[in-house]
Amino acid sequence: MKLIVLDRDGVINEDSDAFVKSTDEWIPIPGSIEAIARLCKAGWTVAVATNQSGLARGLFDIQTLTDMHFKLQQLAMEQGGRVDLIVHCPHAAADGCDCRKPKPGMFRTIAEHFDLRDLRDVPVVGDSHRDLHAGMMLGCTPYLVRTGKGMRTLEGVLPPGTQVFRDLAAVTDHLLKASS
Template identity: 55%
Template sequence: MYRPNKLVILDRDGVINHDSDAFIKSLDEWVPYPSSIKAIARLSQAGWAVAVATNQSGIARGYYSEAVLEAIHERLRHLVHQAGGEIAHIAYCPHGPDDQCACRKPLPGLLEQIRQTLGLNTLTGSWMVGDSLRDLQAGKPLGCHPVLVRTGKGSSTEEKGEGLGNAEVFDDLAAFVDWLLASEERAT
């Protein structure tokens, strides 16, 4: 069983891989940041569970299928495994912005799915890492520590500054992982 204070939840596009305003519609268009793959592996090796919570409205819009999405996620799992890590769960919302679902971030439905799948009573003390305000907002009602990365849409989110509250801000996922693991080491 996982411990919630040893869980990092990641947004996908803009955090793990390059983002695109035209959507990531194929395996060829999915280009991971090499430093993110290594960072996920480092978290796993240090005893952290890593999960992904990603809005994928391109499915509802007809831009790509769930089979394409699964191929992308299988590639992600494979790369992380090759680097010595593991992804505990990937939760995605296939709905569009007007579908009134309970899972699309900024709603906390995807994080609730992660909590249930991992058998956790709470997510309080977990980390929610994203490049947009809605990522951070999804974790807030569940007690997640918010982290903004400047990759993807993160720099423009930081420039707007609205709603960031007490979010930690880092250049990328690797910089956050460096900080988190160093903080953990100092605390022991």
């Protein structure tokens, strides 16, 4: 199985320091939906792991989150793609859960869902340190995008082996070229 794990806000859709709280605010980054479709057409399985503390903060409810993810799926299907699994952490940072990135709980859920022992060498694409670290704890290969908070993340020290790309479309170009 060729599996890839994507962060959502800042990788697939525009991020906001005020949180993405509605389907109207959920705006795809140009080229991201097409990138997901290209991955699917090339035989990749796409999973999304996303922190959604806006739920714990009361900024939106689970139905709104479901609607945002439905919009993502609809747009991907229109391009001939799909997202095979979406997992989210509904907790605030202070809740001390194991699923909120940079902890690896969502990545363990993804591994279990696909009946994988680990996620060794699985690409994880994120725009923040926490995205990359959570995946690396289970052996993922880190890819940082400059979209979302990516430029800010570049100011810090990146995890060893992190590859940096303009956006998800550029990561997809790289992965598809490498596997051809």
